[in-house]
Amino acid sequence: MALSLVEAAPVPAPRIWSVGVHWTKHSQSAVSAGKGKGVDVWECVREHDSTPGTQPPNAVYWRHVGRR
Numbered sequence: 001m002a003l004s005l006v007e008a009a010p011v012p013a014p015r016i017w018s019v020g021v022h023w024t025k026h027s028q029s030a031v032s033a034g035k036g037k038g039v040d041v042w043e044c045v046r047e048h049d050s051t052p053g054t055q056p057p058n059a060v061y062w063r064h065v066g067r068r
Contacts (some may be wrong), residue, residue: 014041021050023061031056033067041065 015021016059023029023044030039042056045061056062 013041015034017055018041019050019052023048023050028065028066029056029062040067040068 005048014030017029020058022054027044029042029044031042033040040056041064043065044061045063046061048054048061054061057064
């Protein structure tokens, strides 16, 4: 079924960052921005397996997309 101009494909929710996850380039992660502030969404800029020290914010692995 093709999408019409008014319909949009659903946008998947970003995955919550955790240790031991394989992140592909362009995948998105969500990290709490603090109580009542929502979450910060980050885009992976370098494929990697998450370990302590690779979590966002980290410009080697992530680019900030925005807050939801």
